[in-house]
Amino acid sequence: MPSLTRPLLALAAWLVFFAACVATLSGDWASLFSAGSARGMAKFVGDFFPPAHDPEILRKVAAGSLETLAMSWIGTLIAAVAGLGLALPAAGRWGGMAKGTTRLLLNGLRAVPELVWAALVVVAAGLGPFSGTLALALHTSGVLGRLFAEALENVSPEPYESLRRHGVGAAAAFWYATFPQVLPQLASYALYRWEINIRAAAILGVVGAGGLGQMLHFHLSLFQLHEAASVLIAMILLVTVVDLASNRVRRALTS
Amino acid sequence: MSTHLRSVSVAYGTGGRALDGITMAIGPGEQVAIIGPSGAGKTTLLHTLASALKPGEGAVTVLGSDPWRLSQTELQRLRRRLFLAPQAPPLPPRQRVVNAVLAGRLPEWSTWRALRSLVYPADIRSARTALARFRIEDKLFLRCDRLSGGERQRVGLARLLASPAELFLLDEPVSALDPALAQAALQVLQGEASARGASMVVSLHAVDLALARFPRIVGLREGKVLFDLPRPAVDEALLIELYGSELCNSFQAPPEHQAEALPICRGCV
Amino acid sequence: MRVTDTVTYKDPAWHTRITWTVVFLAVLLPAGWLAEFNPAVLWDEANLRTVGHFLGTFLPPAHSLEFLNMVAIATWKTIAIATVGTVLAAIIGFPAALAANRALSLSALTTGRMAPWAAAVRWTVRAVLIFLRSVPEVVWALLIVRAVGLGDTAGVLAIALTYGGMLGKVYLEIFESTDVEATRSLLRNGAGRTQGFFYGMLPACLPELTSYTVYRWECAIRASVIMGFVGAGGLGQQMELSMRMLAGGEVITMLAVFVGLVWIADQVSLQLRKWTE
Numbered sequence: 001m002p003s004l005t006r007p008l009l010a011l012a013a014w015l016v017f018f019a020a021c022v023a024t025l026s027g028d029w030a031s032l033f034s035a036g037s038a039r040g041m042a043k044f045v046g047d048f049f050p051p052a053h054d055p056e057i058l059r060k061v062a063a064g065s066l067e068t069l070a071m072s073w074i075g076t077l078i079a080a081v082a083g084l085g086l087a088l089p090a091a092g093r094w095g096g097m098a099k100g101t102t103r104l105l106l107n108g109l110r111a112v113p114e115l116v117w118a119a120l121v122v123v124a125a126g127l128g129p130f131s132g133t134l135a136l137a138l139h140t141s142g143v144l145g146r147l148f149a150e151a152l153e154n155v156s157p158e159p160y161e162s163l164r165r166h167g168v169g170a171a172a173a174f175w176y177a178t179f180p181q182v183l184p185q186l187a188s189y190a191l192y193r194w195e196i197n198i199r200a201a202a203i204l205g206v207v208g209a210g211g212l213g214q215m216l217h218f219h220l221s222l223f224q225l226h227e228a229a230s231v232l233i234a235m236i237l238l239v240t241v242v243d244l245a246s247n248r249v250r251r252a253l254t255s
Numbered sequence: 256m257s258t259h260l261r262s263v264s265v266a267y268g269t270g271g272r273a274l275d276g277i278t279m280a281i282g283p284g285e286q287v288a289i290i291g292p293s294g295a296g297k298t299t300l301l302h303t304l305a306s307a308l309k310p311g312e313g314a315v316t317v318l319g320s321d322p323w324r325l326s327q328t329e330l331q332r333l334r335r336r337l338f339l340a341p342q343a344p345p346l347p348p349r350q351r352v353v354n355a356v357l358a359g360r361l362p363e364w365s366t367w368r369a370l371r372s373l374v375y376p377a378d379i380r381s382a383r384t385a386l387a388r389f390r391i392e393d394k395l396f397l398r399c400d401r402l403s404g405g406e407r408q409r410v411g412l413a414r415l416l417a418s419p420a421e422l423f424l425l426d427e428p429v430s431a432l433d434p435a436l437a438q439a440a441l442q443v444l445q446g447e448a449s450a451r452g453a454s455m456v457v458s459l460h461a462v463d464l465a466l467a468r469f470p471r472i473v474g475l476r477e478g479k480v481l482f483d484l485p486r487p488a489v490d491e492a493l494l495i496e497l498y499g500s501e502l503c504n505s506f507q508a509p510p511e512h513q514a515e516a517l518p519i520c521r522g523c524v
Numbered sequence: 525m526r527v528t529d530t531v532t533y534k535d536p537a538w539h540t541r542i543t544w545t546v547v548f549l550a551v552l553l554p555a556g557w558l559a560e561f562n563p564a565v566l567w568d569e570a571n572l573r574t575v576g577h578f579l580g581t582f583l584p585p586a587h588s589l590e591f592l593n594m595v596a597i598a599t600w601k602t603i604a605i606a607t608v609g610t611v612l613a614a615i616i617g618f619p620a621a622l623a624a625n626r627a628l629s630l631s632a633l634t635t636g637r638m639a640p641w642a643a644a645v646r647w648t649v650r651a652v653l654i655f656l657r658s659v660p661e662v663v664w665a666l667l668i669v670r671a672v673g674l675g676d677t678a679g680v681l682a683i684a685l686t687y688g689g690m691l692g693k694v695y696l697e698i699f700e701s702t703d704v705e706a707t708r709s710l711l712r713n714g715a716g717r718t719q720g721f722f723y724g725m726l727p728a729c730l731p732e733l734t735s736y737t738v739y740r741w742e743c744a745i746r747a748s749v750i751m752g753f754v755g756a757g758g759l760g761q762q763m764e765l766s767m768r769m770l771a772g773g774e775v776i777t778m779l780a781v782f783v784g785l786v787w788i789a790d791q792v793s794l795q796l797r798k799w800t801e
Contacts, residue, residue, distance in 0.1 A: 018607060018608075018611065020604075021604035021607040022604070022608055024600060024601055024604040025601070025604055025605065025608060025676045025677070025680065040671070041671060044670070067558050067559065069555075070554070070555035070556070070558035070559040071558075071559045073551075073555050074552075074555055074556060074561060075559075111782075111783045111786065112779060112782075112783075113746065113749075113750050115662065115753055116749075116750070116753070116760075116763070116779070116782075119753060119763075119764060119767050120767065123574065123575065123767065123770065124566060124571060124574070124575045125565050125566055125571070126565060128560050129558065129559045129560050130559060130561055130562060132559075133559045133561060156345070158341070158345040159345035159346065159347050161307075161345075162339070162341060162345045163358060163361060164334075165305055165306075165307045165334055165339055166334055166337070166338055166339070166359075166361070166362055166418065166420070167331045167332065167334035167335030167336070167362045168335075168358075168361040168362055169331075169361075169366055169369075171369075172361050172364070172369035172370070173361070175370060175373060176347075176350075176354065176358045176361060176369065176373070177345070177347060177358075178347075180347035180348075180349050180350040180354075181348070181349070183349060199660065202660065203662045203663060206666055207753055207754075207764075210559070210560070213662075213663075216663065216666065217666065220666060220670060232659070232663070235659070235663065236655075236658050236659060239658055239660075240658055351537075353535070374541075375535055376535055379533040379534070379535065380533050383533065396535065396536050396537065
């Protein structure tokens with residue numbers, strides 16, 4: 001029965017692969033699931049309670065949340081402008097050579113995750129939200145550049161060609177004919193990435209790039225677990241609010 | 256500034272010929288209607304005249320120069336002097352009518368002026384005047400995707416009025432308008448062309464309109480000029496030959512209309 | 525049609541545009557201030573020197589045999605963390621999805637409503653799943669590193685928890701979107717819940733479940749590299765060490781390996797998903 005041997009072989013291969021994975025990991029799994037470890041865990045979790053809620057920490061958490069929002073917003077804004085600038089050559093407007101080079105650049109920007117960019121940018125721009133903003137901008141430029149380039153390639157060329165046939169310059173023809181066509185799509189891509197970037201901005205701080213993440217890292221390092229718990233709650237709230245809001249907006253836009 | 260084609264042929268991508276040895280001249284200020292069945296090559300002819308399409312064979316002269324011998328800059332400069340209005344005006348759906356009309360002014364504007372006009376429309380008065388001549392000035396600040404097909408077509412024609420062109424090339428300019436509006440729109444375009452001393456080449460589906468309004472008629476069939484005659488010389492026999500008699504057996508016109516226009520083929524073209 | 529002089533040639537959109545521009549600036553400026561936006565930092569002389577030195581070390585990429593060997597081990601560990609983490613996540617998500625599933629409810633079958641205690645269990649499970657996935661995996665890793673120490677275990681657990689939440693939610697959606705009639709009829713004919721599940725629901729959902737799990741495994745590979753930056757083992761942890769020592773050559777080699785790894789995971793996952801569907 002060849003129909004059964006193939007899945008069985010695949011299953012066996014998978015089990016071998018899985019066993020190899022488990023064998024590699026250094027963790028002491030038996031002790032992890034022991035009663036002692038469970039008690040340790042319970043104590044660790046218990047140490048977070050109650051979350052700190054004095055006015056001082058609340059003010060700081062609020063500032064951190066605003067900082068996170070600001071990072072995500074400015075990062076996305078820069079990325080939208082840079083992405084459009086890169087999308088023009090990447091859509092083949094300035095020849096094959098420029099197209100290939102920019103595509104490579106966009107792939108590079110996109111392949112490196114925000115957090116890795118943040119760790120790199122911190123070296124150049126120091127600790128703080130500015131590094132996080134730049135890191136978001138770098139990664140998002142790659143993502144948006146590629147999406148924008150696709151949008152530009154799929155747009156109807158007729159309005160642009162028509163203006164060019166009347167002797168209109170390339171720049172003016174782009175802003176009068178191509179841009180108004182792609183604008184709604186560009187805006188919706190940018191908004192969608194902004195939503196993702198709020199979540200990303202919340203965590204970038206763990207490598208020192210500002211926002212709530214940096215506060216969390218700070219309080220955890222000093223074993224101020226009550227304060228850390230407050231930051232965590234703020235983080236979860238922020239992410240949940242953004243989720244709900246974007247769901248609302250999307251439903252309003254589609255209906 | 257003459258415009259002419261000499262033995263011009265244009266091949267389809269699939270083989271076969273869209274235009275086959277066309278020779279014709281359009282004098283300054285002349286108004287020519289091109290008629291012929293679908294697929295006769297009317298659009299290709301207009302694109303060739305607009306120097307948007309390079310013919311495979313033959314010589315093209317547009318407003319006194321051969322567009323395909325010019326440098327890129329000179330070609331763009333030549334193109335500023337002509338205006339090709341496609342049948343479906345290529346208007347971006349979200350653009351406002353005012354910007355769509357003012358786009359006709361772009362050839363004479365600097366890039367900086369063009370961009371500034373997107374922030375605040377540079378010449379609202381002229382856009383409104385152009386629209387008013389087609390009776391749609393109330394649509395000035397609407398978005399193009401809020402317009403009906405006929406309104407969109409008239410916005411495209413208003414753009415032509417706003418442009419500085421001296422050669423009007425119009426592909427089915429009134430196909431989406433009802434007969435009365437179509438008459439009126441053609442009248443406006445022809446008046447503008449005469450006022451500017453611009454030449455005008457118009458392809459028309461409605462033969463009666465062509466015969467009623469144009470002094471010179473070119474019949475195009477299968478990429479060839481079947482006839483190129485002054486209006487009075489165009490008779491029923493020629494038209495039957497042009498469109499094929501099988502299409503036009505309802506070829507009976509009320510006699511009182513015949514003096515003014517041959518209202519033929521109303522049902523079949 | 526004559527244009528009368530009473531017509532005003534004003535753009536009616538102008539006020540709206542001005543208002544939005546003002547709002548935009550009113551948000552942008554404080555946001556820029558909050559984000560400490562200051563590109564001049566990048567041209568600061570001391571910074572430029574550090575960056576110049578760092579960039580200078582990028583080439584040539586590190587390629588000593590010893591280093592490559594270390595990278596190979598770290599890469600394999602990353603794969604192992606992602607795989608074991610995803611399996612644990614499935615072990616968390618699968619029963620959770622079953623418990624929260626309405627279609628398998630026996631009480632709903634007869635009365636059309638669930639028994640109160642069953643409803644309570646379902647809502648609790650759903651709430652736990654939401655909590656698990658609303659904490660980002662890096663934050664889970666950061667917390668777990670405090671509890672169990674640096675290393676692979678933290679990575680595995682962080683993936684297990686976050687992805688357990690995600691898998692649970694998606695499994696549940698898959699269960700609820702499949703045609704429940706086959707299962708219901710089994711239940712009506714007196715089959716037990718387990719039988720109903722294994723003979724009615726599972727065969728229908730299996731391809732979709734596998735496909736989504738494989739997709740999550742692919743995401744887990746990327747995530748496990750990122751989590752390494754907070755000390756959760758694998759390639760990311762090595763990358764973070766090299767960055768801290770400003771060893772650019774090592775960073776660039778590991779970035780290349782990372783990009784390659786993600787690409788391979790992407791291809792493998794694509795093939796596997798094609799194969800299961």
